[in-house]
């Protein structure tokens with residue numbers, strides 16, 4: 204193939220994934236004047252999580268004007284929180300507006316990446332059978348992408364439709380149906396809300412209750428949208444709303460220590476919400492969590508407690524024994540006859556770019572490097588994997604933050620590492636093993652004290668039980684992303700011929 208021509212004045216960039224992060228990288232490189240950019244997207248359309256998730260009620264719980272690229276504000280958002288459908292349309296429009304559609308190779312999965320030290324260059328193997336070379340890889344393959352499919356006895360025997368929330372079956376009839384929802388995270392909760400208006404009966408199978416943070420939701424009127432269009436400062440004001448940021452900081456400053464007053468304050472708000480909104484004492488106790496608020500990702504909702512109290516909505520807290528052809532049988536013998544079962548059971552958050560195989564220097568594979576847990580230097584780079592940069596990779600901030608802002612800040616950091624490569628002062632860059640080891644030790648020590656480690660199950664925890672997240676506050680993240688510490692990186696200088704010198708790699 205090669206729409207990446209051998210123009211050696213410009214670096215060749217391979218971006219993996221055309222979701223929020225990959226589109227960002229493509230736009231930034233394109234705007235910088237880079238001419239050799241290929242975005243590999245395994246699906247037939249862009250949008251990542253917003254393409255995959257099409258479940259009824261899908262809404263982003265970051266305010267719409269904050270969940271927008273800083274350089275592409277959108278006056279047309281329908282309300283304070285936007286729906287998944289309009290967010291997906293937004294990414295499609297932005298990609299077109301910024302001229303990056305021709306750079307995306309749809310239906311093309313990257314199966315392997317192998318670093319050839321002799322050149323140096325990354326060799327990519329594609330699902331089309333093609334091979335291609337890239338100087339730089341931007342991994343933007345997402346974190347919540349691979350569905351976690353629970354091992355539920357008898358599921359295959361169920362006569363109705365059963366599917367994961369991220370693989371919605373459009374042929375399932377919802378109106379007037381009896382629907383079971385397994386899981387009570389952000390997804391399960393939003394499903395209960397939407398289906399409480401459509402189904403004859405909803406049974407939410409709740410293994411653990413969730414803390415619900417009350418938030419406002421309201422539509423933007425045509426007049427408001429017109430005002431946003433005429434005066435983008437109004438949208439900036441919403442993005443920078445001090446109240447919104449005060450809430451973010453309360454959470455991010457508090458999360459670093461699960462005994463912090465901020466987390467206690469957050470829990471008090473959630474508890475007050477539960478006490479005030481849920482009138483039936485038995486239901487209230489079913490919905491009362493027994494772990495600290497913020498340990499699982501907080502559910503932001505303006506309507507869950509209203510919806511779950513509607514007629515026909517039932518919260519089942521017992522243990523599932525087995526699925527049967529007609530529905531679900533509980534261990535206490537209760538039968539729930541159902542037409543549809545939605546598995547809102549979350550994602551395998553430790554996969555990242557995998558199952559693609561990534562082989563760095565000296566044959567080091569990503570599976571080996573990530574044997575204990577996925578790890579990256581400041582969530583972006585990895586020793587042994589030169590010229591490979593991740594957006595929203597392992598150890599990125601997660602929780603109730605605007606992930607677009609995270610990716611934009613990570614891009615600022617990445618660009619500074621790219622600068623010497625672009626200037627041809629260096630042909631490769633990677634963090635030193637010592638710098639990364641010291642960073643990861645600090646990160647793990649801090650992560651153990653965070654609210655995510657306060658004694659609950661959540662998708663942040665790695666297989667050793669340590670949160671795989673950014674464990675410091677948001678401000679600390681912003682400061683870290685302002686610029687990489689040069690001494691933590693190893694640059695391979697360019698020779699006159701542009702090739703590397705054997706001796707200059709860090710030995711291992």
Ligand code: NAP
Pocket residue numbers: 262263264265347353354385386387388389390391393408409410411500547548549550602660661662
């Ligand atoms: P999740 O938060 O991981 O929740 C999975 C749910 O399934 C939990 O309630 C879990 O119970 C339950 N579960 C898992 N396996 C089960 C089993 N074998 N039997 C019974 N229950 C089981 O997944 P999610 O709700 O899809 O959300 C994932 C993340 O996606 C969120 O945290 C958020 O970051 C993002 N998201 C965001 C939005 C948004 O509005 N911005 C919307 C949806 C998702 P336990 O709690 O007991 O483990």
